[in-house]
Amino acid sequence: MERETNSGPFRSRFRKPRRTTMNRLVRCIHCDEVFCRTPFDRDPEYAPQPSFPPVPSPVIERDDFGDFLRNHDGHRLEELTIIQDSFVSEKDYVEPVKASYFKATNGRESFVIKKFRKAIADPLTYQLIHGDYRLECISLEIQSEAIAKQLRYEFKSIPLAASKVEAFLRLYRRVAQGMDVERLERVSEESSNPLQVYFIMDEVSLMFLLRNCRNIFEGQQYNEIEAFIQRQREDGVLLLKANYRLEIIEKARAKSRTLPVGTALKIEKAKENI
Numbered sequence: 001m002e003r004e005t006n007s008g009p010f011r012s013r014f015r016k017p018r019r020t021t022m023n024r025l026v027r028c029i030h031c032d033e034v035f036c037r038t039p040f041d042r043d044p045e046y047a048p049q050p051s052f053p054p055v056p057s058p059v060i061e062r063d064d065f066g067d068f069l070r071n072h073d074g075h076r077l078e079e080l081t082i083i084q085d086s087f088v089s090e091k092d093y094v095e096p097v098k099a100s101y102f103k104a105t106n107g108r109e110s111f112v113i114k115k116f117r118k119a120i121a122d123p124l125t126y127q128l129i130h131g132d133y134r135l136e137c138i139s140l141e142i143q144s145e146a147i148a149k150q151l152r153y154e155f156k157s158i159p160l161a162a163s164k165v166e167a168f169l170r171l172y173r174r175v176a177q178g179m180d181v182e183r184l185e186r187v188s189e190e191s192s193n194p195l196q197v198y199f200i201m202d203e204v205s206l207m208f209l210l211r212n213c214r215n216i217f218e219g220q221q222y223n224e225i226e227a228f229i230q231r232q233r234e235d236g237v238l239l240l241k242a243n244y245r246l247e248i249i250e251k252a253r254a255k256s257r258t259l260p261v262g263t264a265l266k267i268e269k270a271k272e273n274i
Contacts, residue, residue, distance in 0.1 A: 087102045147238065178208075185200045
């Protein structure tokens with residue numbers, strides 16, 4: 001089974017591209033159907049039989065790619081190259097029943113591939129979409145509950161008044177509203193959801209936050225809140241959470257173009273090697 005990794009369309013801005021390890025895609029140009037070749041296409045299935053005493057399960061032979069080729073016999077096929085770091089989904093990475101999307105190209109045009117299953121026992125289905133997708137940041141949030149909890153923990157010996165905690169949260173929320181997510185540095189750790197991304201506040205916002213904290217805290221208490229901000233800014237509760245929205249942009253299918261002879265021969269060779 002294909003393994004989903006937490007690499008996504010945000011990664012190329014911050015990390016050197018990696019060679020993709022995803023499985024090979026074959027597209028039927030005539031039908032626009034897509035098949036994902038994996039090392040498990042010929043693995044047999046076992047149908048357990050409820051019986052006592054237990055008996056060996058019957059073996060059901062499979063040849064998924066062979067079935068795809070037979071269903072598209074006489075059609076023109078091509079192999080698609082998966083575009084690195086283009087995976088995105090609206091649900092958590094570990095959620096098995098969801099729709100995910102990534103991009104692929106035949107060298108002339110790019111497509112969006114929708115990968116989904118309707119039930120956990122179902123095999124993955126791949127659907128080709130002519131078009132693209134875009135990601136829009138719809139909100140930039142502070143982690144209010146986590147910040148309040150951490151403040152109570154770190155200021156245990158001399159607790160902060162609830163009014164001061166609330167004042168700090170209001171101030172940080174106001175500072176976050178003035179930040180431009182495109183100018184923020186993303187943290188290296190991944191979140192569990194592809195559409196939730198964590199960022200570090202920029203230096204200008206940090207200075208503004210510290211300066212305005214003097215209106216809330218005084219003396220030693222200010223020194224302690226300043227140290228708290230410095231500790232929690234880059235890998236703690238002061239990280240900002242950006243929420244993104246996925247929009248699929250479909251377009252009309254381009255007119256079919258005759259494949260170069262070399263491409264057709266490569267596909268025929270692939271058939272021979274099954």
